Amino acid sequence: MTRRIAAFARRVEADPFFLASALxxxxxxxxxxxxxxxxxxxxxxxxxxxxRLCRRPHPDPASFRADIDRIAxxxxxxxxxxxxxxxxxxxxxxxxxxxxxxxxxxxxxxDRGAEEPPSPTGEGEA
Amino acid sequence: xxxxxxxxxxEQEARDLHRRxxxxxxxxxxxxxxxxxxxxxxWLVAQNPRIDPAVCSTAAxxxxxxxxxNPASYxxxxxxxxxxxxxxxxxxxxxxxxxxxxxxxxRAEWEAVELSPVVGKYIWDEGGxxxxxxxxxxxxxxxxxxxxxxxxxxxxxxxxxxxVLELMERRERKTAVFAEVLxxxxxxxxxxxxxxxxxxDRLIKRRERAGGRHD
Numbered sequence: 001m002t003r004r005i006a007a008f009a010r011r012v013e014a015d016p017f018f019l020a021s022a023l024x025x026x027x028x029x030x031x032x033x034x035x036x037x038x039x040x041x042x043x044x045x046x047x048x049x050x051x052r053l054c055r056r057p058h059p060d061p062a063s064f065r066a067d068i069d070r071i072a073x074x075x076x077x078x079x080x081x082x083x084x085x086x087x088x089x090x091x092x093x094x095x096x097x098x099x100x101x102x103x104x105x106x107x108x109x110x111d112r113g114a115e116e117p118p119s120p121t122g123e124g125e126a
Numbered sequence: 127x128x129x130x131x132x133x134x135x136x137e138q139e140a141r142d143l144h145r146r147x148x149x150x151x152x153x154x155x156x157x158x159x160x161x162x163x164x165x166x167x168x169w170l171v172a173q174n175p176r177i178d179p180a181v182c183s184t185a186a187x188x189x190x191x192x193x194x195x196n197p198a199s200y201x202x203x204x205x206x207x208x209x210x211x212x213x214x215x216x217x218x219x220x221x222x223x224x225x226x227x228x229x230x231x232x233r234a235e236w237e238a239v240e241l242s243p244v245v246g247k248y249i250w251d252e253g254g255x256x257x258x259x260x261x262x263x264x265x266x267x268x269x270x271x272x273x274x275x276x277x278x279x280x281x282x283x284x285x286x287x288x289x290v291l292e293l294m295e296r297r298e299r300k301t302a303v304f305a306e307v308l309x310x311x312x313x314x315x316x317x318x319x320x321x322x323x324x325x326x327d328r329l330i331k332r333r334e335r336a337g338g339r340h341d
Binding site: 007 | 155156
């Protein structure tokens with residue numbers, strides 16, 4: 001593993017195409033540093049760089065399972081932790097999307113309450 | 127394909143790797159980067175010794191990213207994968223340098239507004255544009271582009287024109303250098319560029335009349 005490859009693996013952390021993005025989200029949510037993430041996956045830091053450069057597994061269940069198995073087998077990492085990392089990252093991405101999609105969940109609830117006060121007669125509730 | 131990547135791939139191995147990218151094998155991008163990133167970066171740095179190696183490295187990464195995300199853009203029937211990556215990386219390097227050029231030009235324009243008395247220092251220098259350096263290196267023959275003028279013609283030039291001619295013969299391209307020789311540094315950048323061009327065009331015409339070549 002060369003310095004350039006490790007640097008490239010870090011560069012693609014912001015790119016959702018790569019597994020790097022999912023591993024980064026997972027590490028943040030678990031408050032893991034690089035060593036901690038490698039430890040959780042059961043691999044070395046060099047292998048962590050190789051993992052980062054993999055394509056992120058497809059979200060549909062059949063492909064997801066196959067992708068996780070393939071990556072885990074190739075780099076000898078814990079498949080369950082890898083799957084958990086990607087699923088967690090997918091969930092966090094979904095939440096982020098909701099939060100930035102014009103109005104967040106809480107804002108939506110608050111707006112609805114402000115715009116549509118309950119009818120005194122109890123009618124017209126959504 | 128679990129082989130440890132230590133050297134260049136055979137043509138068949140490169141085709142297999144490309145096929146894995148097409149088939150969405152999640153581990154294929156890692157293999158592509160491991161095989162080609164260092165080789166491609168080293169090649170770009172060697173081809174472009176005047177360019178910052180960090181920029182070469184980014185261009186190599188961009189070329190690999192393009193193939194990883196759109197493997198169908200490469201046709202193995204037309205050329206080897208490494209050749210394709212080299213061409214792509216060279217193109218990406220040119221694009222990066224052009225983007226930097228636009229950034230520098232905007233910065234110079236802002237400085238021209240804020241620091242007009244010293245703007246001459248920051249005039250955009252087309253000859254120093256790294257993207258153009260690459261294009262020139264690819265296009266130009268090794269021989270000098272300006273043939274010497276016969277002494278009879280040279281004798282008819284003003285000292286300033288003679289100095290400009292010497293600079294042209296040395297393949298100097300910086301407008302600022304010519305502007306200095308011609309005493310034009312007090313003029314706005316656009317006027318400097320026009321005046322320098324006028325003098326150079328005049329000299330080229332004289333050289334043509336005298337039978338010297340130019341490109």
